[in-house]
Amino acid sequence: MFLRTVWAILWKDLVTEWRNRQTFSAMLVFALVVIFLFNFALELNRGAQAVVTSGVIWVTFAFCGTLGFNRSLSAEQDRGCLDGLLLAPVNRAAIYVGKALSNLVFMLATAVVVLPVYSLLYNTNLFIPAFLLVVLLGMLGYAALGTMLSGMSMRSRMRDLLLPVLLFPVALPLLVAVVKASSGLLEGQPLSAVRHWMDLLVVYDIIFVTVSLLVFDEVIED
Amino acid sequence: MIEVSCLTKRFDGKTALRGLDFRAVAGEFVALLGPNGAGKTTLLYILASLLRPTKGEVRVAGCPLPHHAAAARRSVGFVAHQPLLYPDLTARENLTFFGRLYAVPHLPQRVDEVLCLVGLMECGNNLVRTFSRGMLQRLAIGRAVLHDPQILLLDEPYTGLDQAACEMLDAMLHLQAMQGRVLVMASHDLGHAARLASRFDILVSGNLKVSVFREQIPAEGLSALYQQAVQSQ
Numbered sequence: 001m002f003l004r005t006v007w008a009i010l011w012k013d014l015v016t017e018w019r020n021r022q023t024f025s026a027m028l029v030f031a032l033v034v035i036f037l038f039n040f041a042l043e044l045n046r047g048a049q050a051v052v053t054s055g056v057i058w059v060t061f062a063f064c065g066t067l068g069f070n071r072s073l074s075a076e077q078d079r080g081c082l083d084g085l086l087l088a089p090v091n092r093a094a095i096y097v098g099k100a101l102s103n104l105v106f107m108l109a110t111a112v113v114v115l116p117v118y119s120l121l122y123n124t125n126l127f128i129p130a131f132l133l134v135v136l137l138g139m140l141g142y143a144a145l146g147t148m149l150s151g152m153s154m155r156s157r158m159r160d161l162l163l164p165v166l167l168f169p170v171a172l173p174l175l176v177a178v179v180k181a182s183s184g185l186l187e188g189q190p191l192s193a194v195r196h197w198m199d200l201l202v203v204y205d206i207i208f209v210t211v212s213l214l215v216f217d218e219v220i221e222d
Numbered sequence: 223m224i225e226v227s228c229l230t231k232r233f234d235g236k237t238a239l240r241g242l243d244f245r246a247v248a249g250e251f252v253a254l255l256g257p258n259g260a261g262k263t264t265l266l267y268i269l270a271s272l273l274r275p276t277k278g279e280v281r282v283a284g285c286p287l288p289h290h291a292a293a294a295r296r297s298v299g300f301v302a303h304q305p306l307l308y309p310d311l312t313a314r315e316n317l318t319f320f321g322r323l324y325a326v327p328h329l330p331q332r333v334d335e336v337l338c339l340v341g342l343m344e345c346g347n348n349l350v351r352t353f354s355r356g357m358l359q360r361l362a363i364g365r366a367v368l369h370d371p372q373i374l375l376l377d378e379p380y381t382g383l384d385q386a387a388c389e390m391l392d393a394m395l396h397l398q399a400m401q402g403r404v405l406v407m408a409s410h411d412l413g414h415a416a417r418l419a420s421r422f423d424i425l426v427s428g429n430l431k432v433s434v435f436r437e438q439i440p441a442e443g444l445s446a447l448y449q450q451a452v453q454s455q
């Protein structure tokens with residue numbers, strides 16, 4: 001039943017997004033504008049590129065992810081659909097996992113477009129398996145945290161402002177870990193050299209997925 | 223089916239329900255009447271387990287709330303003021319989605335049955351955002367009865383409906399009552415309530431002022447009883 005609920009919510013979010021293209025298009029346009037702007041602002045030599053790339057990439061992902069989280073649960077509430085979800089006799093953790101997965105899919109879809117465009121613009125190879133693993137782990141933790149905090153902020157009239165205020169301080173360890181791990185890998189260091197950052201990422205993901213699963217029921221109640 | 227005792231609900235210092243006692247048994251159609259702010263919607267939201275009581279005991283289908291809310295939800299269908307439907311899904315997709323959440327068996331057949339019941343079979347593949355208010359309300363009722371609940375809660379279901387849609391809704395609610403469900407309907411509309419309900423509970427300022435069965439309504443009629451209850455606050 002848990003997985004059936006997760007799948008139902010993921011399916012509904014993807015179909016809805018396919019039809020109205022509100023969340024993904026906003027995230028994608030924002031991400032492309034940011035990397036184009038950085039491209040013109042930072043005319044980098046190859047040495048500097050490796051250092052700056054991870055920062056540019058993760059600033060882009062962090063902000064466009066926040067755009068998606070802001071709409072994730074609040075759009076349900078604005079359309080009056082959240083009560084429909086909460087009326088169902090399902091584990092609220094399954095609702096959380098479904099929404100977090102749909103946020104993760106939107107972030108990954110953005111990355112699928114952004115990474116090749118960035119590679120072309122900056123003439124940098126980003127298709128390093130270990131770097132892609134860092135992107136996946138980073139987005140997983142960010143989506144887990146962002147979905148939970150969007151549940152906390154959605155009933156506030158200031159939710160668009162409140163979510164980043166809550167999200168960025170808590171996500172700071174995650175963002176530091178992904179930027180450091182990405183920098184190391186893009187500079188050509190082996191995976192073992194950034195292992196401690198990867199470990200931090202994995203621990204962060206486990207902690208926030210677990211905490212979110214435990215508290216989402218309380219977070220989403222009146 | 224529904225037992226409420228000494229129910230109090232406060233929001234930010236404002237008391238919406240004050241020690242309310244309420245009971246409804248199988249086959250009853252209870253009309254919750256009262257002016258704006260009487261606490262009708264709050265009571266329905268608590269029975270639907272969308273709000274938690276501040277004080278008091280609530281049992282829905284034998285399950286104490288809020289601790290066994292998940293079990294109670296299986297027995298409850300709720301038609302809220304908003305349709306609780308996704309505008310970018312078709313009517314059929316909406317019912318399929320909610321059917322999956324309720325683990326409705328033989329879902330495709332059940333979705334067809336419900337679309338037939340609410341008279342939307344022809345529009346089953348149309349996006350809900352293209353629906354009129356009346357069609358939305360019919361689909362909202364379809365969503366509420368999809369999992370065949372024992373208890374149906376309705377919050378102002380006639381709002382925004384034209385005459386034809388009202389008549390269709392009357393017939394649908396009558397059918398649900400005939401099938402032995404408990405129906406609790408919050409309404410301002412005494413006419414619709416008088417036609418359908420078997421019991422009339424009048425709430426004023428969070429208190430249950432009057433509770434009468436259809437056969438106990440005085441000769442002056444429901445309207446006079448309502449005016450009397452509202453003016454006596």
